[in-house]
Structures are given as C-alpha cells and as structure tokens.
Amino acid sequence: AQSVTQLGSHVSVSEGALVLLRCNYSSSVPPYLFWYVQYPNQGLQLLLKYTTGATLVKGINGFEAEFKKSETSFHLTKPSAHMSDAAEYFCAVSTLNDYKLSFGAGTTVTVRA
Amino acid sequence: NAGVTQTPKFRVLKTGQSMTLLCAQDMNHEYMYWYRQDPGMGLRLIHYSVGEGTTAKGEVPDGYNVSRLKKQNFLLGLESAAPSQTSVYFCASSYLGGPYGYTFGSGTRLTVV
Numbered sequence: 001a002q003s004v005t006q007l008g009s010h011v012s013v014s015e016g017a018l019v020l021l022r023c024n025y026s027s028s029v030p031p032y033l034f035w036y037v038q039y040p041n042q043g044l045q046l047l048l049k050y051t052t053g054a055t056l057v058k059g060i061n062g063f064e065a066e067f068k069k070s071e072t073s074f075h076l077t078k079p080s081a082h083m084s085d086a087a088e089y090f091c092a093v094s095t096l097n098d099y100k101l102s103f104g105a106g107t108t109v110t111v112r113a
Numbered sequence: 114n115a116g117v118t119q120t121p122k123f124r125v126l127k128t129g130q131s132m133t134l135l136c137a138q139d140m141n142h143e144y145m146y147w148y149r150q151d152p153g154m155g156l157r158l159i160h161y162s163v164g165e166g167t168t169a170k171g172e173v174p175d176g177y178n179v180s181r182l183k184k185q186n187f188l189l190g191l192e193s194a195a196p197s198q199t200s201v202y203f204c205a206s207s208y209l210g211g212p213y214g215y216t217f218g219s220g221t222r223l224t225v226v
Contacts, residue, residue: 032212043117043217045202051212090156094211099163101142101211105155 136204
C-alpha cells in the first residue's frame with residue numbers, strides 16, 4: 001500500500017520568505033501525487049497534482065512542487081509567502097486503479113508579519 | 114457550478130440521537146467518500162462508494178452507515194450518536210478514484226453532547 005509522510009506538523013515563515021513543505025511518499029508502483037490546502041473552517045482545495053510527464057508542477061497561488069523519484073519526494077514550495085498562505089497543507093498519493101487518496105497528517109503554516 | 118454540497122454545516126446532537134448528513138455532487142462523479150477530521154489525526158476514511166447502489170467500509174466505519182441510492186447523493190447516518198463522534202465531517206467525490214483527485218465539500222461540524 002502507498003503512503004505519504006509530511007515532515008513537520010507546523011511551519012512558521014516570515015512574510016516574503018520561502019515556503020518549503022516536505023512530503024515523502026512510499027509506493028511500489030508509479031505514484032500520482034497531490035497537494036491540497038485547507039483554509040480555516042473550509043474544505044480542502046486542490047493546489048496541484050503530478051500524474052506523469054514533467055516533474056516540476058505548477059499550481060495555483062504561486063505554489064509549485066517537484067517530483068523526485070530518486071528521493072521519493074514531492075516537496076511544495078512558494079518563493080515568497082503571503083499572509084493569505086496561512087493554512088493547513090496536505091500531501092496525498094494514489095496509484096493507477098486505486099479507489100482512494102492516501103493523505104499525510106498535514107502541515108500547518110503560519111505567516112509572520 | 115456548485116461542486117460538492119454538504120448539509121447541514123453545523124449540528125449539535127445529544128448522545129443517543131440520530132441524524133443524517135447529506136452530500137450532493139453535480140459533476141457526474143462515480144466515486145464518493147466520507148471522511149472525518151480530528152485534531153492531530155488528519156483525515157480518516159469512514160465509508161466510500163464506487164458507484165450508485167454500492168458502499169464499502171473505510172478505516173473507521175463503526176457507528177456509521179451510508180447509502181448511495183442516487184449517483185449524485187451520498188448519505189452518512191449516525192444511528193445513536195456518541196461524544197466520540199464529535200468531529201468535522203467532509204464529503205468528497207472523484208471521477209474514477211484516487212488518480213483523478215478529489216473535490217471536497219465545505220464540511221459539517223458536528224458536536225455530540
């Protein structure tokens with residue numbers, strides 16, 4: 001079965017600083033990888049996804065993630081944090097023919113003024 | 114363009130009462146899911162459905178029942194609510210399972226007293 005591990009349950013960054021959220025996956029077959037964002041008191045929204053092809057994936061709100069097979073990683077980055085980026089972020093993995101996504105435990109991002 | 118709609122958004126129940134949470138999607142998705150989200154425990158899958166008329170157990174099905182009589186609707190029932198079922202419940206739908214990602218509803222905050 002596939003799984004993801006998100007390193008760090010809380011990340012605090014200054015406004016304008018780099019945001020880096022780490023996600024490592026475990027899968028014996030090619031993975032499909034996702035990042036979701038949850039703003040306070042809301043549902044989860046898709047930020048970006050990797051299926052096949054280009055390993056650098058661009059998403060909404062200036063976020064991007066790079067699939068690195070050799071490192072089994074799919075880290076999420078944003079060059080310059082905004083106050084509006086304060087939220088919880090979830091990494092998720094699936095594989096072909098899997099009925100569901102497997103989610104990480106989530107990383108809460110706070111942005112300091 | 115509603116996506117996934119959950120009703121109600123908030124509910125307070127007394128121990129032993131019953132209720133039904135409704136999830137409706139207008140995207141013609143085959144798969145639907147019910148998750149609960151608790152602090153420090155991430156998202157846990159309660160039940161899911163891979164098509165109209167089908168349901169299956171997830172990780173934490175005890176105390177819940179589901180039905181999918183129509184493709185667009187997925188109902189989650191609590192027959193006899195317990196304080197341990199205090200949580201935020203999310204419904205999600207997917208075109209054909211994990212590799213396609215999910216669309217989430219905005220959640221139902223349930224408190225059992």
